[in-house]
Amino acid sequence: xxxxxxxxxxxxxxxxxxxxxxxxxxxxxxxxxxxxxxxxxxxxxxxxxxxxxxxxxxxxxxxxxxxxxxxxxxxxxxxxxxxxxxxxxxxxxxxxxxxxxxxxxxxxxxxxxxxxxxxxxxxxxxxxxxxxxxxxxxxxxxxxxxxxxxxxxxxxxxxxxxxxxxxxxxxxxxxxxxxxxxxxxxxxxxxxxxxxxxxxxxxxxxxxxxxxxxxxxxxxxxxxxxxxxxxxxxxxxxxxxxxxxxxxxxxxxxxxxxxxxxxxxxxxxxxxxxxxxxxxxxxxxxxxxxxxxxxxxxxxxxxxxxxxxxxxxxxxxxxxxxxxxxxxxxxxxxxxxxxxxxxxxxx
Numbered sequence: 001x002x003x004x005x006x007x008x009x010x011x012x013x014x015x016x017x018x019x020x021x022x023x024x025x026x027x028x029x030x031x032x033x034x035x036x037x038x039x040x041x042x043x044x045x046x047x048x049x050x051x052x053x054x055x056x057x058x059x060x061x062x063x064x065x066x067x068x069x070x071x072x073x074x075x076x077x078x079x080x081x082x083x084x085x086x087x088x089x090x091x092x093x094x095x096x097x098x099x100x101x102x103x104x105x106x107x108x109x110x111x112x113x114x115x116x117x118x119x120x121x122x123x124x125x126x127x128x129x130x131x132x133x134x135x136x137x138x139x140x141x142x143x144x145x146x147x148x149x150x151x152x153x154x155x156x157x158x159x160x161x162x163x164x165x166x167x168x169x170x171x172x173x174x175x176x177x178x179x180x181x182x183x184x185x186x187x188x189x190x191x192x193x194x195x196x197x198x199x200x201x202x203x204x205x206x207x208x209x210x211x212x213x214x215x216x217x218x219x220x221x222x223x224x225x226x227x228x229x230x231x232x233x234x235x236x237x238x239x240x241x242x243x244x245x246x247x248x249x250x251x252x253x254x255x256x257x258x259x260x261x262x263x264x265x266x267x268x269x270x271x272x273x274x275x276x277x278x279x280x281x282x283x284x285x286x287x288x289x290x291x292x293x294x295x296x297x298x299x300x301x302x303x304x305x306x307x308x309x310x311x312x313x314x315x316x317x318x319x320x321x322x323x324x325x326x327x328x329x330x331x332x333x334x335x336x337x338x339x340x341x342x343x344x345x346x347x
Contacts (some may be wrong), residue, residue: 016321040154041132045123046155046255049135052275055115056139064269067140069107074137075200075325076103077130079187080169084158085129088112088342091161094312094345105207109343112136116342129342130143130155134326141318142205146271147311147320152326156336159168173210177291177298189321195292195301196321199314202275203268205260206285208240214287216242229282236261236285261285263293274316276306 041048060067077263080097087097088109097103112132119127131153142148171183184194215237218225224233239261262268263285264275275284278303283290292298305314 010053024142030053036152036154036327036330038044038150038152040152041123041127042235044117045126046225047153048119048127048131050104051119052115052135053120053139053142054134055118056111056136056143059114060140060143064144065205066108066111067144067269068200068263070111070133070136070140071108071200072204073108073112074133075197076106076166077133078325078328079183080165081160081162082153082160082331083130083134083326083332083344084329085133085155086158086161087133088129088131089159090343090345091347092345093347095163095275097166098161098276100163102170102172103194108136112342114174120229124245125338125340126156127128127153128157128336128338130157130330134340138322141203141271143272144269146202147319149322152323154330156331156333157339157342158331158336159339159346165272171288173206173286173288174213175288177294180288180291181295187325188323191295191323192317193321195298195305196317197325198289198292199275199305199318201263202271202273205268206263208259210263211236211261211285211287212240212243215240217285217332222263223285225283225290227283228294232282253254257336263289273305273311276302276314280306 073087074083075099077083080087082138087103087106089096089098098106098109112129113324115132115136116127117128119132131151134151134153134155138149139149162169169183169186170182177185180194181191184190186345189197214228215222215233216222239259264278267274278284279289283293292302308314
């Protein structure tokens with residue numbers, strides 16, 4: 001073999017490595033370009049966030065009670081198959097996420113469709129339903145006197161939805177702190193994130209169903225949760241009698257009844273720090289709220305926020321936690337789709 005051929009052969013592995021490295025770098029760069037980021041629609045639909053906020057103002061002027069539902073929708077969407085808008089999909093056979101028991105009382109689907117329809121008139125097939133849900137949740141907080149924060153956008157929509165995944169992925173209201181930490185850790189959310197995100201309960205109401213066990217049959221012996229403040233429990237028992245046959249709510253959820261109780265009494269439509277003061281003083285409405293007091297990290301955070309003289313630190317923590325949750329298993333680039341309506345039927 002000639003000297004020149006040997007030189008070429010020795011150089012081939014190096015050349016191959018350089019080609020592979022360049023290809024890998026291109027893939028990483030492409031993934032970074034596709035990843036959700038602030039002002040993703042700056043070039044393709046620069047008015048997107050303005051349109052969402054404008055529609056949200058009108059929606060909440062018509063019905064302020066939709067705000068907590070839209071915040072809850074973002075959480076339920078992200079925890080089940082990631083933040084992909086799949087919670088909006090519909091099934092004639094009752095097989096979608098929105099058909100699952102924890103979502104049967106969900107409201108706000110029409111609000112998301114309304115925003116989507118408006119965006120389709122100005123930027124057709126551009127803004128995903130998943131991003132609309134994330135922006136609407138932020139605006140729901142902001143318009144409830146909470147903080148404004150930058151939302152990362154660029155998610156695409158999933159077209160797969162399975163009702164069974166909902167109960168597997170969402171911690172129920174009667175979860176203890178061990179269960180809550182397990183559910184959240186699967187989504188790469190830590191104890192501080194738990195304590196911060198539970199502040200979403202600063203706004204909204206609940207039917208009686210999720211707390212009846214806590215009030216009337218906590219351990220199966222017709223007893224009350226001993227960690228619940230007795231005076232607060234007495235108030236709740238006046239509003240929520242023991243479950244009776246036929247107490248289904250309008251969505252047909254057994255034992256829910258039509259009565260609603262505030263998550264944060266006296267401040268249930270203002271996003272502020274009073275939720276933490278309420279949990280510290282009474283144990284909160286849900287067992288999962290009270291569970292924050294049973295872990296040193298989450299309890300320490302509750303105590304700090306409950307005694308804070310300013311909401312600024314909490315608002316910054318909330319913004320960071322919401323952005324972190326909003327990155328859960330997102331679809332980007334060539335994955336997922338952008339559809340003209342959010343609630344299409346899958347069957």
